[in-house]
Amino acid sequence: MPCLYLIPTPIAENAAHTIPPYVAEIVRELDTFIVERAKTARHFVKSMEPVRPIQEMIFEEIEPGGHSTGKICEAARTVFREAIAAGKSVGLLSEAGCPGIADPGAGLVAMAHQDGVRVVPLVGPSSLLLAIMASGMNGQSFTFHGYLSPKRLELARDLRRLEQTARQNKQTQLFIETPYRSQMVLETALESLSPDTRFAVAQDISGAGELIRSLPISMWKKGQIPSLDKLPAVFLIG
Amino acid sequence: MPCLYLIPTPIAENAAHTIPPYVAEIVRELDTFIVERAKTARHFVKSMEPVRPIQEMIFEEIEPGGHSTGKICEAARTVFREAIAAGKSVGLLSEAGCPGIADPGAGLVAMAHQDGVRVVPLVGPSSLLLAIMASGMNGQSFTFHGYLSPKRLELARDLRRLEQTARQNKQTQLFIETPYRSQMVLETALESLSPDTRFAVAQDISGAGELIRSLPISMWKKGQIPSLDKLPAVFLIG
Numbered sequence: 001m002p003c004l005y006l007i008p009t010p011i012a013e014n015a016a017h018t019i020p021p022y023v024a025e026i027v028r029e030l031d032t033f034i035v036e037r038a039k040t041a042r043h044f045v046k047s048m049e050p051v052r053p054i055q056e057m058i059f060e061e062i063e064p065g066g067h068s069t070g071k072i073c074e075a076a077r078t079v080f081r082e083a084i085a086a087g088k089s090v091g092l093l094s095e096a097g098c099p100g101i102a103d104p105g106a107g108l109v110a111m112a113h114q115d116g117v118r119v120v121p122l123v124g125p126s127s128l129l130l131a132i133m134a135s136g137m138n139g140q141s142f143t144f145h146g147y148l149s150p151k152r153l154e155l156a157r158d159l160r161r162l163e164q165t166a167r168q169n170k171q172t173q174l175f176i177e178t179p180y181r182s183q184m185v186l187e188t189a190l191e192s193l194s195p196d197t198r199f200a201v202a203q204d205i206s207g208a209g210e211l212i213r214s215l216p217i218s219m220w221k222k223g224q225i226p227s228l229d230k231l232p233a234v235f236l237i238g
Numbered sequence: 239m240p241c242l243y244l245i246p247t248p249i250a251e252n253a254a255h256t257i258p259p260y261v262a263e264i265v266r267e268l269d270t271f272i273v274e275r276a277k278t279a280r281h282f283v284k285s286m287e288p289v290r291p292i293q294e295m296i297f298e299e300i301e302p303g304g305h306s307t308g309k310i311c312e313a314a315r316t317v318f319r320e321a322i323a324a325g326k327s328v329g330l331l332s333e334a335g336c337p338g339i340a341d342p343g344a345g346l347v348a349m350a351h352q353d354g355v356r357v358v359p360l361v362g363p364s365s366l367l368l369a370i371m372a373s374g375m376n377g378q379s380f381t382f383h384g385y386l387s388p389k390r391l392e393l394a395r396d397l398r399r400l401e402q403t404a405r406q407n408k409q410t411q412l413f414i415e416t417p418y419r420s421q422m423v424l425e426t427a428l429e430s431l432s433p434d435t436r437f438a439v440a441q442d443i444s445g446a447g448e449l450i451r452s453l454p455i456s457m458w459k460k461g462q463i464p465s466l467d468k469l470p471a472v473f474l475i476g
Contacts, residue, residue, distance in 0.1 A: 006371050006372060017258060017259070017260040018258055018260070018361040019258065020255060020256055020257065020258045020259075021255070021258075021259065022255040022256070098367060098371050099371060100370065100371040100372070100373075100374070100377045101367065101370060101371060101377040102377060102378055103377070105377075106373075106374050106375060106376060106377050106378075107374070108374075109371070109372065109373070109374030109452075110374030110375070110436075110452070111374070112374070113374050113451070113452045113453060114453075118450075119372045119374070119450055119452075120372075120448070121368040121369075121371040121372040121443065121450075123256040123361075123362065123363045123368070123444060124361065125361045126364075126367050128367075129336060129339065129364050129366075129367045130359040130361070131359075132338065132339060133244050133336050133337060133338040133339060133347070133359040134244060134338070134347065134357045134358075134359040135338075135344075135347070136338070136344050136345070136346075136347030136348030136349070136350070136351050136357070137344060137348070138344060139338045139339040139340060139341070139343075139344050140340055140344075140382075140384040141381075141382060141383060141384050142381070142382050143379075143380070143381040143382075143409075144378075144379060144380050144381075145379060146378040146379050171381075198348075205359065206361060210358070212356075212357055212359075213351070214347075214348070214351045214357075215351060215352075
């Protein structure tokens with residue numbers, strides 16, 4: 001029976017070793033992919049040494065142009081349904097990491113369930129999960145919030161709200177930020193949070209520049225502040 | 239520099255293929271492990287074909303007897319600090335899946351950060367993450383709650399509270415259950431939740447009995463109810 005494979009991709013440069021070989025074996029046999037971005041997806045699939053020439057494969061973007069409407073475009077729906085009807089399995093690929101987590105892929109997975117198509121999640125790197133593991137914060141209860149407000153004043157308010165929730169519910173609070181705003185988030189957190197609140201940053205996990213620091217705010221202020229400007233980051237309060 | 243490796247283990251029978259080879263390479267070189275349960279940890283390390291005889295290695299349990307106090311026992315602290323002081327890296331192993339997530343390992347990770355020891359999370363299977371991916375529910379915002387109440391009436395109340403939070407915050411709500419209570423959770427959810435609420439069950443992910451079903455409650459009621467009694471399960475509302 002054809003199925004929808006959820007295919008993880010590396011989350012750092014030169015981190016192909018984080019993809020288990022059984023994932024490569026599955027990718028090699030597929031020829032239809034629904035993807036976040038066609039260019040990077042083609043590059044990844046090519047690196048898995050597929051059995052067919054890459055030119056004969058279909059790479060259909062979930063939302064061409066990356067408009068983040070959260071909707072699956074009509075072309076992607078059609079490609080998915082035609083492949084399944086023809087008895088062929090389909091691969092779902094995120095830009096980096098696990099499809100369906102902090103990316104627009106979930107809509108296609110929901111559609112597969114509605115259509116009665118088997119969904120098979122494959123094991124691979126997730127910056128969120130690795131960040132929770134490595135933070136030493138509570139992994140029995142946590143919330144992922146996506147992005148917080150991009151505006152400094154509202155961000156400070158968001159951070160204090162998360163700090164309060166973390167304390168009241170004994171629950172780790174997790175969010176992400178783009179490269180060019182990560183430094184501002186770190187500075188705002190150090191200014192806004194209580195000295196005894198635990199705060200963590202994770203960047204380039206599994207890569208050459210892996211940075212994972214998890215300390216109370218008071219300890220952060222005593223040490224040198226790392227430069228976060230070049231890569232996306234995961235932040236944790238707990 | 240010695241470090242603390244966070245080592246994932248398979249989450250299903252005969253699922254060694256979900257552990258990337260670089261993890262095996264790291265495990266092979268270690269001889270000191272802090273673990274959730276010594277017996278299963280020894281079995282896993284042996285399967286990685288370590289360079290030293292298993293009898294010469296240290297497997298120290300975080301909480302001997304599995305008392306779930308959330309505290310690292312004195313013996314485990316000592317083993318960790320002595321190994322690091324001797325320049326040797328230490329591995330942290332959970333009973334299944336990723337250490338620090340829904341297990342007692344987080345305390346040791348926090349201790350490593352306090353001691354200034356580098357923490358290195360390795361890539362592997364996590365039933366929680368794979369369940370979110372495969373649910374098709376919102377992966378941009380989610381909360382993991384650990385276990386809900388074991389009592390049926392309180393469980394029904396918890397489920398309705400999660401349903402309300404999922405709806406109000408557009409946030410996927412995630413929890414786990416032990417094998418012998420999973421069937422009761424499924425039945426209580428089908429009785430307690432609204433027909434249009436999306437409900438998912440994931441069991442034995444990456445194993446031979448992989449079960450992943452994600453549907454509105456109304457659709458669940460129309461189909462055959464699966465038997466969940468033999469394995470732990472992840473449940474999602476979204």
